[in-house]
Amino acid sequence: MLWGYTLRTPHPHARIRSIDISQALTGQGVHAVLLAADVPGKKTFGLEFADQPVLAWGRVRYQGEAVVIVAATELELARRAAEKIKVDYEVLPAVADMEQALRPDAPKIHDFGNVLRHVRIVHGDPSARADVWVEGYYETGMQDQAMLGPESGLAIPAPDGSIDLYVATQWLHVDQEQVAPCLGLPKEKVRLHLAGVGGAFGAREDVSMHIHACMLALRTRRPVKMSYTREESFYGHVHRHPSRIWMRHGASRDGRLVNIYARLLIDGGAYASSSTAVIGNASTFAAGPYEVPNALIEGTAVYTNNPPCGAMRGFGAVQACFAYEAQMDKLAHALGIDPVELRLQNAVRTGSVLPTGQAIHGSAPVREVIRKCWAIPMPPSEGKRPERHDPIEYPGGTGNVSRGERLRRGVGFAVGYKNIAYSEGFDDAAECRVKLFRGPAGPVAEVHSAAAEVGQGVHTILVQIVRTEL
Known part of the structure; x- marks a missing residue:
């Protein structure tokens, strides 16, 4: 070898x-x-x-x-x-900044230009007026x-x-x-x-x-x-896309979302990988799991001379979530409404229509999830030890990395959502073949699947499914 x-x-x-x-x-x-x-x-x-x-x-x-x-x-x-x-x-000359990549005089990473994909989503009337507006600019970095x-x-x-x-x-x-x-x-x-x-x-x-x-x-x-x-x-290997996001949220005085504007920019690095799909995902979910009648969402993925970026857990939905949830907190403050109440008031439900035009026909238990999370008791204040030996209640979190004497613990609340499988109109499908035959020790079911075992226990799950069905 x-x-x-x-x-x-x-x-x-x-x-x-x-x-x-x-x-x-x-x-x-x-x-x-x-x-x-x-x-x-x-x-x-x-x-x-x-x-x-x-x-x-x-x-x-x-x-x-x-x-x-x-x-x-x-x-x-x-x-x-x-x-x-x-x-x-x-x-x-190198292009290290994603906004620089958009400039007309920027060096071209590839002969056809620096823009990988531009997404534009228009929903309702993007010029609709609101009583209260909040704006924000957000950045997320590259992650490995x-x-x-x-x-x-x-x-x-x-x-x-x-x-x-x-x-x-x-x-x-x-x-x-x-x-x-x-x-x-x-x-x-x-x-x-x-x-x-x-x-x-x-x-x-x-x-x-x-x-x-x-x-x-x-x-x-x-x-x-x-x-x-x-x-x-x-x-x-590829990394999580760095992003820059500009958002403007408008609402009525009683807390109903009226209008959302979002501009998302992600750095795809030197080569495409899955950047076109990631910016599609980020744009699709940029309004968050909330009902909004009017929206304008624009997303752009660009080439730079940074390492290529591609798939990482969340696949674009994470970057968008960081921005729209920060906006919901800002909006709650501007309206004088509890941030959790604002989320409950605007959460999508069965029958809601998303900015992409997709109607939710299945279950959408967003409110139920929010209420259950809201009902979780707050962790103990500084200097107090929890009565139960539950690591999640200690300052320092589940890893119990500290005794807590010098820590102050903050508690945040955020709601995110993401597609299952590809989204954007792809014909999502999955198949598995099972071969049944009689072996020396009795009946045998042989499972053929392309699902990769990457630590999630899919081999065990496949066996459990087949045993249950047969």
Whole structure:
């Protein structure tokens, strides 16, 4: 077995003038050093747009982008060989700010411009007047999923030119659809196997070292393992989108929402990943779980020279929630109404129509949830120990990180909501196949499902469902 290693650029934006791999090829234990020209099939990949190079050529667009991959008998030997590679860069002006990316004179990350997607939602009369208005500007930063297990994969070539890839992922079939074209192979010759997954949270929806490990294995005709360090992992997977959000909420004097204006801007980084879907989600849920007859919501996702951003828990709904819930608190203060009462008064219910035009036909127990949360007793004040040994009641929270002598505990109240599955009109579907046969010990039910086990216990749940039904 060989070990693979990735040489990454130190520049957020630069032109590649030349790459000299001659010294790396002569390194101890080195079996392969591959560039963009060595990609056997399609040169780019991506979840929604195939805009990300397998290995950079011509230009690099974010610090940490993969440029060269190396295979050697030991990981340290592969690293040493990579250090000998000479890449001549011409550093270019970088776009690090999402608002800068929108300016007409901003450097273009891609030839077609810096705007990934613009969403506009109009509901009712956006010019409708209200008695009381509150405004706010909000920012959320980039976050890393910080899953316990950094990316790792093992590629094993077969004599017939096909390949098996054992990798931690969230969806094998989508990975296969991206990996196979880049290898120049039909899908049936690229077999992906779900390895042990040490957490995911969205980070494993995108391809990381999948194509690199397979390229090295096919070139050397030997198994190749790649495993990222924590630092490499930060470069090697997508993150939560930073956002900037401007909001204006209008209400009647008795506390009924009348009008909402929202402008959302998210930083997609250098490549698309799932940014178009994330800005769609953020815009769809920007009014919150509240009835509002009039709204104008505008969302934009842009390219920058920051690391690519994609799926992370909440998928755009989190950024929007931070803003609209802060607005509800501001509005409650301006109206002199209890913040929880304001939420109860405006919460959606069965029959409500959302700003997108979607009517809620199923259950919508938002008020019930709010009331149940409101009924939870407040935690003890400073200096008091709870009578019950319930960690959630201690200052410091469920982790009980402190005895509490120097802590003051604040309590916030917020309501969020999010879609299940894709939303935006996608034909959401899920299927599972069950094969029934008689084995030596009696009847057997064999379950075939593409649901990835990423720590949520799906294997146990599938077994429980089948046992219950049968």
